[in-house]
Amino acid sequence: AQSVSQHNHHVILSEAASLELGCNYSYGGTVNLFWYVQYPGQHLQLLLKYFSGDPLVKGIKGFEAEFIKSKFSFNLRKPSVQWSDTAEYFCAVRGNNRLAFGKGNQVVVIP
Amino acid sequence: DTGVSQDPRHKITKRGQNVTFRCDPISEHNRLYWYRQTLGQGPEFLTYFQNEAQLEKSRLLSDRFSAERPKGSFSTLEIQRTEQGDSAMYLCASSLGLAGSPYEQYFGPGTRLTVT
Numbered sequence: 001a002q003s004v005s006q007h008n009h010h011v012i013l014s015e016a017a018s019l020e021l022g023c024n025y026s027y028g029g030t031v032n033l034f035w036y037v038q039y040p041g042q043h044l045q046l047l048l049k050y051f052s053g054d055p056l057v058k059g060i061k062g063f064e065a066e067f068i069k070s071k072f073s074f075n076l077r078k079p080s081v082q083w084s085d086t087a088e089y090f091c092a093v094r095g096n097n098r099l100a101f102g103k104g105n106q107v108v109v110i111p
Numbered sequence: 112d113t114g115v116s117q118d119p120r121h122k123i124t125k126r127g128q129n130v131t132f133r134c135d136p137i138s139e140h141n142r143l144y145w146y147r148q149t150l151g152q153g154p155e156f157l158t159y160f161q162n163e164a165q166l167e168k169s170r171l172l173s174d175r176f177s178a179e180r181p182k183g184s185f186s187t188l189e190i191q192r193t194e195q196g197d198s199a200m201y202l203c204a205s206s207l208g209l210a211g212s213p214y215e216q217y218f219g220p221g222t223r224l225t226v227t
Contacts, residue, residue, distance in 0.1 A: 004153070032213045044154070044202070044218040051213040090153050097167060098144070099204075099216060101153030 002027035002095035006102035014110050015083055021076040021105045023065075023091030032094040033074040035065055036101075039087045047089070050074060061085070083111045113137060115219035117203050123225045124193055131189045132222045136205030143186050144216060145178055146202040147171065154202050160186060161208055193226045200224075 005024045013019065025031065035047040048059025055067040065076045074091060086109045092099045116135045124130050136143045141162050146154035157176070158168045162183035172178075175193075180186040190197055200223050204216040 009151075034215065036218075043220040046215055046217070049215055092153070094213070097142075097159060097208075098156040098169075099146075099154070100156070103151065104153050 002093045002100040004091050004093055004100055004102035006091055006105055009103060009105055011105055011107045012110065013081060013107070016080050017109075019076075019078045019081045019085070019107065021089055021091075021107075023074045023076065023102060024072050025074065025091070025093040025100075026072065027093050027095045027100075029095055031067075033065075033067060034092040034094070034099070035059065035063070035074075035076050036090045036092060037087045038090070038104075044090070047076070081107075081109050083109050085109050115203055115205050115217055117201075117219040117222050119222055120220060121223045121225075123227065126193060126195060126226055128193055129189065129191045130193060130224065131187050132201055132203075132224075134186045134188070134203030134205075134219060136185070136203070137217055138184075140205035140207055140217075141183070142206045142208035142214075143180055144204040144206070145186070145188050146204065148200040148202055148221070149198075157188075190224075193224075195226045198224055198226045 003026045033050040036044045037047045050057050050067045058064045063078050089105045091102045118133045144159040145157040148154040160180040175191045178188045200221040202221045203219045206214045206216045
C-alpha cells in the first residue's frame, strides 16, 4: 500500500519569504503525485499534479513541485508567499485507484 | 456550481443513531470516492465506485458503514449505530476513470459528523 510522509506540520513565515514543503512517498508502482490545498473554510482544491514527463511541475498561484524519483520525493515550493497562502497543504500519491494523503502542513503567513 | 456537492454539511447525532450522507459528483465523472478526515490527519480512503459498482472498500469501513451508488450518479454513505469514534469529516470526491489514463479527483466540501 502506498503512504506519504510530510514533515514540519506547522510552518509560520512572513510575507515574501520562500516556502518549501517536503513530501516523501512510498509506492512500488507508477506514481501519480498531487498537492492539494485547503484554505480556511474551503474544501480541498488541487494545487498541482505530476503524472509523467517533466519532473518540475507548475501549479496555480505560483506554486511548483519537483518529482525526484531517486529520493521518492515531491516537494512543493513557492518563492515568495502571500498572506492569502495561509492554508493547509496535503501531499498525496495515487495507487490502486485510491489517494493516500500525508498528514498535511499547516502554513500561516504573517502579513 | 458544477462541482462536487455534499449534504448535509454538518450533522450532530447521538451515539447509537443512524446517519446518512449524500454526495452528488461532477456530472460526467464515473468514479466516486469516500474519504474520512479526522483532526490533524489527511483524508483516509474508505471506498470507491465506478458507475454503480462498488469496487473497493478499505478496512476502515466497518460493518456499520454502507455505501451505495444505485444509478451511477449520486451516492449515499450510511453509518449505523454511530459511535463517538465516528466523529470526523466525511469527504466525497469524483473523477473520470478512463482505462490507461491518469486522472485527478475533485473533492466536495465534506459533511462534518459529530457524535455525542
